[in-house]
Amino acid sequence: MSAEFLKTMKSRRVIRDMTDQPVEREKIEKILDAGRWSPAAGNKRTTRFVVIQDPLTLRMVRVFSPGMFQEPQVVILxxxxxxxxxxxxxTGDDKSPYIDQGVVMQTMMLAAHS
Known part of the structure; x- marks a missing residue:
């Protein structure tokens, strides 16, 4: 494990202090790319991404996510x-798709932080 990666892991925090600055498309693409390259059970890619940047749609997302106190410029579902x-x-009791989601999310959060 590289020292740089370990530093990224140790310094990542959940911060909900958002700005009104738009997120560059290049950054969104890099985060999505990290998610696409995440490991998956049996290499079956069950995760799909929905990028939301439209202000009206973002407001609707907030209605269904009451814990989202601020107004993000982008949400990746x-x-x-x-x-x-x-x-x-x-199988019905196989949790692999849910575990894969967690792995993808963590990989994307680390990519966003790095």
């Missing part, structure tokens, strides 16, 4: 593609 889950015959 992670969704499970249940068709892929079914195609790959994950």
């Amino acid at each position: 992670l969704c499970i593609d249940w068709d892929i889950v079914e195609e790959n015959q994950f």
